[in-house]
Amino acid sequence: MMQSCDPRPKAPEKVDLDLYFIPLFNNSEFSFELDSLIQNETKDTLVYSRADFLLSNFQLISNDDSIISFEDTFAFIKIKSSDTVKLPLAIPSGNYKELKFDIGLDSSYNHSDPAIWQGGHPLNPSLNNLHWGWTGGYVFAALEGYYQNNGVKTPWVYHVALDENKTLVSLQGSLELTDFKTLEIKWDSEKVFSATHTIRPALDGDFTHSSNDDGLAEKIAKNLSNSFRYGDLIPRSP
Amino acid sequence: MISSRYFLSFLSLILISSCVDPSNNKPHITTPYSLRIPQGFPQPLLPSDNQLTEESISLGRLLFYDPILSLDSSQSCSSCHNPSFGFTDNGNKYSTGVDGSIGFRNSMPLHNLAWSRDFLWDGAMPSLREQALEPIQNPTEMKESVLNVAEKLKRQPLYTQAFNAAYGDAEITPDKIGLALEQFMMIILSGGSSKFDRVQAGLESFTPEEQMGIQLFNAESNPNGSPKGADCFHCHGGTLFTSNKIVNNGLDSIFTDLGKGGVTGLNTDNGKFKVPSLRNLAYTAPYMHDGRFQTLEEVLEFYNSDVNSNSPNLAPGMSGFIQSHNGGKGLNLNLSERQAVIAFLNTLTDTQIETDTLYQNPFQ
Numbered sequence: 001m002m003q004s005c006d007p008r009p010k011a012p013e014k015v016d017l018d019l020y021f022i023p024l025f026n027n028s029e030f031s032f033e034l035d036s037l038i039q040n041e042t043k044d045t046l047v048y049s050r051a052d053f054l055l056s057n058f059q060l061i062s063n064d065d066s067i068i069s070f071e072d073t074f075a076f077i078k079i080k081s082s083d084t085v086k087l088p089l090a091i092p093s094g095n096y097k098e099l100k101f102d103i104g105l106d107s108s109y110n111h112s113d114p115a116i117w118q119g120g121h122p123l124n125p126s127l128n129n130l131h132w133g134w135t136g137g138y139v140f141a142a143l144e145g146y147y148q149n150n151g152v153k154t155p156w157v158y159h160v161a162l163d164e165n166k167t168l169v170s171l172q173g174s175l176e177l178t179d180f181k182t183l184e185i186k187w188d189s190e191k192v193f194s195a196t197h198t199i200r201p202a203l204d205g206d207f208t209h210s211s212n213d214d215g216l217a218e219k220i221a222k223n224l225s226n227s228f229r230y231g232d233l234i235p236r237s238p
Numbered sequence: 239m240i241s242s243r244y245f246l247s248f249l250s251l252i253l254i255s256s257c258v259d260p261s262n263n264k265p266h267i268t269t270p271y272s273l274r275i276p277q278g279f280p281q282p283l284l285p286s287d288n289q290l291t292e293e294s295i296s297l298g299r300l301l302f303y304d305p306i307l308s309l310d311s312s313q314s315c316s317s318c319h320n321p322s323f324g325f326t327d328n329g330n331k332y333s334t335g336v337d338g339s340i341g342f343r344n345s346m347p348l349h350n351l352a353w354s355r356d357f358l359w360d361g362a363m364p365s366l367r368e369q370a371l372e373p374i375q376n377p378t379e380m381k382e383s384v385l386n387v388a389e390k391l392k393r394q395p396l397y398t399q400a401f402n403a404a405y406g407d408a409e410i411t412p413d414k415i416g417l418a419l420e421q422f423m424m425i426i427l428s429g430g431s432s433k434f435d436r437v438q439a440g441l442e443s444f445t446p447e448e449q450m451g452i453q454l455f456n457a458e459s460n461p462n463g464s465p466k467g468a469d470c471f472h473c474h475g476g477t478l479f480t481s482n483k484i485v486n487n488g489l490d491s492i493f494t495d496l497g498k499g500g501v502t503g504l505n506t507d508n509g510k511f512k513v514p515s516l517r518n519l520a521y522t523a524p525y526m527h528d529g530r531f532q533t534l535e536e537v538l539e540f541y542n543s544d545v546n547s548n549s550p551n552l553a554p555g556m557s558g559f560i561q562s563h564n565g566g567k568g569l570n571l572n573l574s575e576r577q578a579v580i581a582f583l584n585t586l587t588d589t590q591i592e593t594d595t596l597y598q599n600p601f602q
Contacts, residue, residue: 033551157555209458
């Protein structure tokens with residue numbers, strides 16, 4: 001009876017959060033395979049044909065520094081299909097100041113038996129096409145496309161793998177999670193070539209599978225860590 | 239005392255495998271079939287609206303081997319997908335339809351389709367049930383109307399009984415034909431009994447040549463250094479030996495068959511074809527979507543030195559195949575290295591697919 005007298009809707013005690021990834025190039029949305037893109041810093045002409053990620057270790061840091069960890073939440077993001085990640089209904093309603101996740105997996109998962117994952121699980125190799133078979137381990141980020149090399153359309157392939165190339169992404173800024181919301185995460189794909197290290201496929205290599213590459217994959221991983229940012233935080237139905 | 243967990247499991251089993259026949263209110267009982275997933279295979283994502291049952295699989299097998307599906311009852315699915323040839327067309331480059339028409343693509347092997355998606359060489363069919371009905375209606379294949387097939391089946395007591403057993407009523411529809419064929423094709427597996435699988439299980443060892451072959455298979459292209467790499471694993475890695483992607487592997491610089499581009503209408507999809515599984519290669523010659531290579535030696539020679547670097551939409555993953563080296567471009571594998579790769583590929587031969595009674599012609 002006492003509750004029914006209060007007309008204000010009650011805020012949920014716990015909420016979930018959808019993460020929606022938006023690929024951008026020079027701050028504009030683009031089409032995979034179709035658009036030729038000019039990299040501002042390097043002036044290279046680029047096309048993306050693939051950008052797939054395995055994400056793990058999601059964490060939310062609240063304004064009082066408490067940490068909400070999503071230890072069993074993995075995500076396979078196929079950027080081409082504008083995928084959404086759902087962080088489960090375990091987030092105490094409140095204000096947060098940071099979202100963290102890894103591009104890649106902890107070693108124990110990276111080298112686990114890939115046959116154990118159910119169909120539809122982000123780590124199922126049939127779903128993600130990111131497992132290197134019996135040689136072991138996953139590709140954490142598979143980035144592919146073409147560039148103009150002396151006027152010739154030439155493929156580039158950057159596959160970031162190996163335990164040491166697991167990469168932390170830290171997004172900082174106020175997040176008011178007092179209700180069910182979708183957080184847009186913008187991926188500035190041109191920063192793969194420029195965020196921290198300048199990478200020009202023709203000069204620095206157009207091909208890496210993370211070994212014997214003079215540190216190219218490590219540089220790409222570093223660039224990736226600085227290529228994501230917050231977009232809008234949008235209310236939605238539970 | 240039965241724990242609630244086991245009781246719920248039992249209850250869900252009953253719910254999954256039975257439904258009420260509206261004509262007589264008797265529950266329709268079917269027998270769930272558990273796919274025998276070979277060791278090391280990933281878990282498949284099976285269609286939730288077509289759960290495997292022994293009755294539907296049996297029906298699908300009847301349909302697969304019955305020439306009644308074709309216009310003049312001269313051809314069945316198995317005419318072009320013969321288990322003795324890894325469910326391909328008897329070594330033929332192209333298949334011949336009921337009226338003598340010749341197709342323009344090589345018959346694809348049928349195995350491990352439970353892990354596949356985007357069926358046919360060009361990925362035109364999003365599901366196996368839709369794929370199953372396509373050759374029936376294709377004017378260069380079985381040239382029949384699927385509605386007419388349903389009518390013909392209704393006149394066969396064998397099928398009214400089989401549909402009744404599978405679905406709880408004798409109504410025969412194109413949808414049910416597709417679903418039953420989907421079930422049968424999903425259970426055709428290749429894996430677990432090949433030499434490769436036995437080596438993986440610790441039951442056997444590779445010869446030195448096969449060992450060299452697997453190392454080359456899994457090594458990246460390295461034409462200017464040592465050791466060399468055949469770079470196969472990017473498209474054919476994992477226990478399924480396919481990425482199931484649709485890509486251009488650089489066969490041509492001008493396309494006479496647009497592949498996926500013919501489906502989507504996008505220039506950027508021209509020349510793209512499905513990456514086939516390498517399991518059972520010994521059975522499935524000739525190779526490529528148009529059967530242009532008769533032997534694995536020809537296939538290796540192509541990948542070693544003949545990939546077209548100027549092929550539009552060449553898969554970025556093929557960049558290792560067009561690297562320059564002192565003598566030209568490509569992988570730069572010598573003859574013994576190429577033979578080693580072939581020796582390894584032959585360890586993927588699985589005779590079980592030819593002999594497993596589950597897959598055989600029920601009319602024989």
